[in-house]
Amino acid sequence: MTVQTWELRAAFAAALSRMYGTEVPAYTTLVDVSTAVNRDCATDGRLGSIDRVTAERHGAIRVGSPAELADVAALFAAFGMYPVGFYDLREAASPVPVVSTAFRPVETEELDRNPFRVFTSMLATEDARFFSPDLRARVQRFLGQRQLFDPALIVQARRIAADGCPAADADDFVRRCTAAFALSRMPIDKAWYAELSAVSAVAADIAGVSTTHINHLTPRVLDIDELYRRMTTRGITMIDAIQGPPRTDGPPVLLRQTSFRALAEPRTFRGPDGTVFDGSLRVRFGEVEARGVALTRAGRERYDVAMTDQEHWDRYFPATDTEMAAQGLAYYRGGDPTKPVVYEDFLPASAAGIFRSNLDQDAQPTAADDTGDYSLDWMAGAIGRHIHDPYDLYEKAAS
Numbered sequence: 001m002t003v004q005t006w007e008l009r010a011a012f013a014a015a016l017s018r019m020y021g022t023e024v025p026a027y028t029t030l031v032d033v034s035t036a037v038n039r040d041c042a043t044d045g046r047l048g049s050i051d052r053v054t055a056e057r058h059g060a061i062r063v064g065s066p067a068e069l070a071d072v073a074a075l076f077a078a079f080g081m082y083p084v085g086f087y088d089l090r091e092a093a094s095p096v097p098v099v100s101t102a103f104r105p106v107e108t109e110e111l112d113r114n115p116f117r118v119f120t121s122m123l124a125t126e127d128a129r130f131f132s133p134d135l136r137a138r139v140q141r142f143l144g145q146r147q148l149f150d151p152a153l154i155v156q157a158r159r160i161a162a163d164g165c166p167a168a169d170a171d172d173f174v175r176r177c178t179a180a181f182a183l184s185r186m187p188i189d190k191a192w193y194a195e196l197s198a199v200s201a202v203a204a205d206i207a208g209v210s211t212t213h214i215n216h217l218t219p220r221v222l223d224i225d226e227l228y229r230r231m232t233t234r235g236i237t238m239i240d241a242i243q244g245p246p247r248t249d250g251p252p253v254l255l256r257q258t259s260f261r262a263l264a265e266p267r268t269f270r271g272p273d274g275t276v277f278d279g280s281l282r283v284r285f286g287e288v289e290a291r292g293v294a295l296t297r298a299g300r301e302r303y304d305v306a307m308t309d310q311e312h313w314d315r316y317f318p319a320t321d322t323e324m325a326a327q328g329l330a331y332y333r334g335g336d337p338t339k340p341v342v343y344e345d346f347l348p349a350s351a352a353g354i355f356r357s358n359l360d361q362d363a364q365p366t367a368a369d370d371t372g373d374y375s376l377d378w379m380a381g382a383i384g385r386h387i388h389d390p391y392d393l394y395e396k397a398a399s
């Protein structure tokens with residue numbers, strides 16, 4: 001007997017959520033408030049049933065090299081999660097030296113059963129604006145020597161992706177995959193971490209430690225403005241704004257996100273003289289999101305313009321789904337405006353906004369030329385997998 005892929009994915013998402021709740025207790029508050037907001041929110045269920053929305057999470061992880069990303073891809077494939085889209089966060093107003101993709105189910109039925117997704121970023125060590133040749137060589141040596149995943153776990157993941165997971169193996173497999181994303185208690189080399197922090201806090205979080213970890217786990221809410229108010233009333237410091245499109249009276253589009261500020265977490269350090277001591281790091285935060293209808297390419301072009309002129313949103317987007325559908329701005333199943341296709345992906349500008357607003361200070365890239373040639377095709381080649389174009393998936397979902 002094998003376990004259904006979606007059941008394995010749901011078990012993985014739930015196990016990560018339990019682990020993250022013990023690591024970051026404020027996350028549990030966020031989930032409680034999100035659940036309450038969803039319960040209190042009048043919804044017609046068109047953007048997802050209360051049950052799906054309340055169970056829905058996305059995670060974020062960060063790795064250092066193409067080889068590590070390839071292992072992540074093998075691991076997630078066992079859960080029916082495949083790479084979709086390419087995000088270059090170096091292009092943001094305040095650049096972060098990573099390129100990213102999102103691992104998620106690609107079929108409508110699979111998303112409906114369990115939509116778990118993980119935004120996955122890889123350190124762009126080839127980019128000379130962030131890494132001098134000397135630092136690049138040392139980072140790559142450090143990354144080459146660490147092992148994020150037990151090779152036997154990756155072999156097992158490949159077998160499960162090909163043949164399914166025997167029921168008897170499921171619990172243990174999920175437990176070991178989850179443990180691979182736990183926050184490490186190993187001492188952090190203080191000087192190395194500080195050197196990388198001078199380049200970017202994200203570079204230090206990725207390559208300053210010998211393991212990877214969940215950076216955040218994000219619940220979905222139906223009313224993010226109401227969530228923001230309730231969290232603030234509880235005395236939790238949120239970042240200044242909700243990222244993404246403004247609240248409007250018309251159909252919600254794409255994705256709106258906000259977060260509470262990263263909290264200081266106890267970590268252990270090793271000083272230059274070898275002594276080990278306690279300290280803290282502020283890297284992990286509590287994000288929350290609301291999802292709307294997926295925009296077509298034409299809708300997305302219009303969105304990008306509207307974002308520069310947010311007070312006049314209604315000059316760019318109509319007030320009803322019927323008009324959105326008629327103008328070909330958003331995806332609806334079978335063209336029926338009562339059946340929006342939910343946006344399942346991410347927004348690089350908000351992603352960079354979330355990154356940025358959670359850093360106490362971040363370095364600026366130098367003026368050197370970008371010598372990396374990162375792109376969707378580059379990433380697909382580097383991990384040896386097709387990376388889905390999100391628009392293809394939305395076209396299919398709408399047809």
Ligand code: OOG
Nearest residue numbers: 060061119215346350351
């Ligand atoms: C990922 C940031 C992007 C989102 O929801 O846009 C992201 C990270 O901080 O590693 O998770």
Ligand code: NI
Nearest residue numbers: 060119218287
């Ligand atoms: Ni996120």
